[in-house]
Amino acid sequence: MVATPDQKQFSTIPTVGIVVISLYIAAQLLSDIASLKITLIAGFSMDAGTFIYPLTFTIRDLVHKRLGKQAARQVIFLAAGINLFMALFFHFTAWLPQDPSWGLGREFAAVLGPVWRIVIASIVAEVISELIDTEIYHLWQTRITEKYQWMRVLSSNAVSIPVDSLIFCWGAFGFALPHDVVWSIFWANVMVKGAVTIVSLPAIYLVKDQPEASTK
Numbered sequence: 699m700v701a702t703p704d705q706k707q708f709s710t711i712p713t714v715g716i717v718v719i720s721l722y723i724a725a726q727l728l729s730d731i732a733s734l735k736i737t738l739i740a741g742f743s744m745d746a747g748t749f750i751y752p753l754t755f756t757i758r759d760l761v762h763k764r765l766g767k768q769a770a771r772q773v774i775f776l777a778a779g780i781n782l783f784m785a786l787f788f789h790f791t792a793w794l795p796q797d798p799s800w801g802l803g804r805e806f807a808a809v810l811g812p813v814w815r816i817v818i819a820s821i822v823a824e825v826i827s828e829l830i831d832t833e834i835y836h837l838w839q840t841r842i843t844e845k846y847q848w849m850r851v852l853s854s855n856a857v858s859i860p861v862d863s864l865i866f867c868w869g870a871f872g873f874a875l876p877h878d879v880v881w882s883i884f885w886a887n888v889m890v891k892g893a894v895t896i897v898s899l900p901a902i903y904l905v906k907d908q909p910e911a912s913t914k
Contacts, residue, residue, distance in 0.1 A: 714905055715765050719773055722757040725750055726777045727784060730820060734809060742886035743879065752894035754824075755831050755855045756901050763847075764905045767836045774828040778821050785812040819869030827862030831855065844907075848899045855895045863887040 733747030762770040792811040796803035834854040867884040875883075 715761075715769075718757060718760045718764060718905065722754055722761060722773055723777050723780060725754045725757060726781060726824065729754065730781055730784070730817075731810075733816070733820065739886075743883050744886040744890065748887050748890045749894065752855075752859065752891035753898055755828070755858055755895065756851055756898040758828055758831060759835055759851050759854065759902055760905050762832060762835055763902065763907055767832060770832050771829065774825060774832070778825050781821055781824070782817075785814075785817045788812055815874075816870040819866050822869060823862045823866035826865060827858040830861055831858035834858070847902045851899055851902050852895070855892075859891045859895065860888055863891065 729747035729751035731747070732750060733745040735746040736743060737746050758770055758774070761773050788810045789812050792807035831854045834857055835850050838850045838853050863884050867880050867887060871880050871883060
């Protein structure tokens with residue numbers, strides 16, 4: 699039997715959906731692990747996860763575009779749960795007794811043992827900012843225009859990135875570091891995330907809209 703064009707299009711939906719969801723969760727996990735490295739660039743302190751985390755907003759938009767609003771929201775909470783499980787698992791592995799023949803137990807615990815204030819601030823910031831990103835993207839798509847897809851991404855990220863950075867920086871470092879240092883970290887995060895957003899804008903055209911998903 700020869701597949702019709704509609705059947706061929708439907709058969710690609712699971713594949714594309716799996717790819718974008720996998721990329722979203724992978725980017726979330728990698729950014730959280732990379733955030734354990736604090737770097738100093740051009741006088742600004744920032745966590746290394748800042749260089750990959752902004753991609754999650756654009757990838758989330760791809761999930762939204764292909765699978766709809768409800769799927770995007772579900773993926774946000776799924777990623778938050780996986781991030782929390784990762785932190786708990788790293789805590790457990792750091793706690794396990796050290797084999798004397800392996801001399802890197804302390805190093806492992808020092809690098810991957812979670813700092814719970816940072817972990818919680820990161821997860822809360824991710825969930826709130828990504829949900830805001832979802833609502834603005836959906837509003838632009840359904841109430842303004844389905845044209846200018848790059849504006850969907852730019853508009854949603856322009857709000858969600860500062861919100862994410864504000865919650866994370868003050869949740870993780872507020873009152874533990876001087877206020878001017880926290881604001882320095884905040885502005886560094888916003889600038890880098892904004893730059894990554896601009897670079898990643900063309901990615902919104904990598905997948906096609908799923909007609910029945912666009913209004914959900």
